[in-house]
Amino acid sequence: MALDPKRPQKEIKYEEMRIYSDEELRNYTEEELKNFKIKHDIPDLDELEKGPWPSFVADAKREALHRRKLAPDRMLIERDVVEDMLGQLQLSFDEGETHWKHGGIVGVFGYGGGVIGRYSDVPEKYPSIAHFHTIRVNQTGGKFYDTNFLKSLCDLWEYRGSGLLNMHGSTGDIIFLGTFTEQLEPIFFELTHELDQDLGGSGSNLRTPxxxxxxxxxxxxxxxxxxxxxxxxxxxxxxxxxxxxxxxxxxxxxxxxxxxxxxxxxxxxxxxxxxxDDIRVDQEAVKAYIGGEIIPNGGAHKGRDWGKFDIQKEVIELCPTQCMWMEGGKLQIDNKECTRCMHCLSVMPRALRPGTxxxxxxxxxxxxxxxxxxxxxxxxxxxxxxxxxxxxxxxxxxxxxxxxxxxxxxxxxxxxxxxxxxxxxxxxxxxxxxxxxxxxxxxxxxxxxxxxxxxxxxxxxxxxxxxxxxxx
Amino acid sequence: MEDIKKAILEFASDSKKSKFYFKDMEKAVQKLLPDAKSREIKKAATELVNEGTLIYFSTGSSTMYGLKGRGITEDPE
Structure with a gap:
């Protein structure tokens, strides 16, 4: 069924919404990044970059360099917000305790959620993160995005916030990390009026579904x-x-x-x-799985040779309620015993489908x-x-x-x-x-x-x- | 609605704590106005917030209400 919008959907065009030129967005080289040092010493955070996984520290450093090279009038909060954030994190590592103050009265007019106040408790040392408020942006259905929308969103956040964002928080929203109080209403206005985008839930609210x-x-x-x-x-x-x-x-x-x-x-x-009702079974496809003509698990494990597919061992004996068996070359299911574990459907998606x-x-x-x-x-x-x-x-x-x-x-x-x-x-x-x-x-x-x-x-x-x- | 707003303001100015949960405010209103429904209290509180008399105080995980001008009212810097 196609989406039936509650009201006409606005078409977002990045070329009309954009704040930064291509040159501004790609304003540093990989060579410059290699030699880039932020203004604070962050030995423990540097260590985090050495592991096998991509590190948020590496991403944050890119953003810090990017902001260093933007013209001063191209950002509405401090240029070194990311550097101060990393500096304060290093301090927290050194001392084993957080330096974020939690909560407050900040918000946008008429809303009791969507904005979470965050303040540094060492603002004299890290003045660019004296305020570091979080904004929750209601994600789209199924997290399908148009790149016009995403690029417009990123430009807005670079301009009025830290440029750091989290796709997505564990509730599901897009999380904008770090801005000052005076930017909250303008961001809310632009999100709702220009990008046709609502805030998500926080606090004692229904959270963003x-x-x-x-x-x-x-x-x-x-x-x-x-x-x-x-x-x-x-x-x-x-x-x-x-x-x-x-x-x-x-x-x-x-x-x-x-x-x-x-x-x-x-x-x-x-x-x-x-x-x-009953799981739909295509007995011909079951035979094809047994005969090896169809790869089990949609080919998800084909990177290694697991031997010939064995329906008894890999499906029937793994059924938690033991409600399946083979009879006369056909797969039988006692449907009333099925607990919806989904194992058999996942292993043989072309043979077994949910009921109707x-x-x-x-x-x-x-x-x-x-x-x-x-x-x-x-x-x-x-x-x-x-x-x-x-x-x-x-x-x-x-x-x-x-x-x-x-x-x-x-x-x-x-x-x-x-x-x-x-x-x-x-x-x-x-x-x-x-x-x-x-x-x-x-x-x-x-x-x-x-x-x-x-x-x-x-x-x-x-x-x-x-x-x-x-x-x- | 005006009665409920009055009861909320009374509680907001007299309560021991300057920030309070919705539930505590609801109980205090229902003590004075036993017929006041939770939804009506919420509507009245929202109106007071929109008028700028009440404020929300959010920790991020839970939300409290407060009277503007009482306790912490500005950014806690």
């Missing part, structure tokens, strides 16, 4: 992740920009249980595409905090249809929010609230009966208890009548 590329490029997508994310981002604009939640709240959309955006590990509410009656599984309560332990989502809704305008899903979301906003303590995530009150209470609130799939491991977490009204006769019984039938 993120999704995999879904049906746009992937044969396994069971739901239109980009459409769902676009619809819910628009529908919940107030929740995204005006904070009234007890803490952060994240939605993430995975098109299939392969989970490329890892919603199950990171989102307070994870939407994972699934099917409720598709929708979402909804899981709640994941979090991945830095200081305390991470927690995975718990399956709450095994299957729900997911079709525009997603009213059934919105109804579910709002029931959950209502309870969390009412009962959640300050800075308590949904997963923690469910743990504090019990899964049983959560299920009562959202009006769902408990199901075996919600239990993580039978008997180890027996959090579903019978209630007196659920048991015929309640807690009282006639012991004599019972003993008449059951001797001691």
């Amino acid at each position: 993120s999704e995999c590329m879904g049906k746009s490029r992937c044969e396994w997508a069971c739901i239109d992740t980009m459409d769902m994310s676009y619809e819910l981002t628009n529908y919940y604009q107030d929740e995204l920009h005006r904070p009234a939640f007890p803490y952060k709240f994240k939605f993430k959309f995975d098109g299939c249980p392969n989970g490329c955006v890892a919603s199950i590990a990171r989102a307070d509410m994870s939407f994972i595409g699934t099917w409720r 009656d598709t929708g979402v599984s909804i899981l709640c309560g994941a979090k991945a905090p830095i200081l305390e332990g991470a927690q995975m989502s718990t399956l709450i809704v095994p299957f729900m249809k997911a079709e525009p305008p997603y009213d059934n899903i919105k109804e579910f979301i709002e029931k959950v929010w209502e309870w969390w906003m009412e009962e959640g303590k300050n800075r308590e995530r949904l997963g923690e609230l469910i743990q504090r009150y019990s899964l049983q209470k959560f299920l009562e609130v959202i009006g769902l009966p408990p199901a075996p799939q919600m239990v993580k491991a039978p008997r180890s977490n027996p959090y579903i208890f019978w209630k007196e009204e659920d048991v015929p006769g309640g807690w009282t019984r006639d012991i004599k009548e019972y003993r008449a039938r059951h001797k001691r």
Whole structure:
């Protein structure tokens, strides 16, 4: 299904938006870079460049040199912002503690998120990073970009910010790293009015929803992740920009249980595409995999000789619920036992495909905090249809929010609230009966208890009548 | 709406701390106006922010409200 925009989309043309000429953008040589030293000594950071992986230090040095060579009137914040940032980082390495001050009242008019105040606590030593605010820019659906847009965005940030950015933060947004307070409103104006681009969520808001590329490029997508994310981002604009939640709240959309955006590990509410009918099997293609005519895993492991493909060893015996077997040369699947691990579909994509009656599984309560332990989502809704305008899903979301906003303590995530009150209470609130799939491991977490009204006769019984039938 | 705004301002000026969570503000408003719904309180708070009376204070991970002019109101330099 093609994207149906909520309003006409603006066409961005870099030639009309550009701030810098080609000469300004390529204003240093590799030779100059080799001999370039920033104004601070950064021995530990230099060390980071020596490892096998590309280093942010190398990128930051390029940006520092680039800014050194730009004319002074071509940047609206200090030229040596990147050099001071690296200098302060070296100081933090030396002293083993951070020098960033965290938080503040900075923001843009009408928004309670999207801008995060950052200040150096040693501004006399590093004056160019006295302010180093972060701006979150709502990424595009599926992270598909037009280069006209990306180049315009980079020019804007070079001109009004540090030029350092992060594609993408773990929530999904584009992160602009480091600018001064007086640049915030002009950046916001240009993003929204010129680039037709909104800020993302931060603080006690709905965070920028993120999704995999879904049906746009992937044969396994069971739901239109980009459409769902676009619809819910628009529908919940107030929740995204005006904070009234007890803490952060994240939605993430995975098109299939392969989970490329890892919603199950990171989102307070994870939407994972699934099917409720049977896996589609092309028995001829199964034979072709067995016969070696089709390379398994789409050729992903062909760099090494793993021997002949063995369906028994590589697929059937690896099925976690052992719901597959060969019979008369045909692959059989006991579909009701399938847990959607996706292994067989991933190994034999031309033989096995998801069913056609598709929708979402909804899981709640994941979090991945830095200081305390991470927690995975718990399956709450095994299957729900997911079709525009997603009213059934919105109804579910709002029931959950209502309870969390009412009962959640300050800075308590949904997963923690469910743990504090019990899964049983959560299920009562959202009006769902408990199901075996919600239990993580039978008997180890027996959090579903019978209630007196659920048991015929309640807690009282006639012991004599019972003993008449059951001797001691 | 005006009643709710008044109750918010009362709490914002009298609360022990100069920055407070939405939930604490909500509880204080509902003590005075038991029928005030969470959504109405949020709308009133947003109006006060837009009028420049209340301010947001964000740590990046969570957001608090405050009365402009009380506690830290400028960049903490």
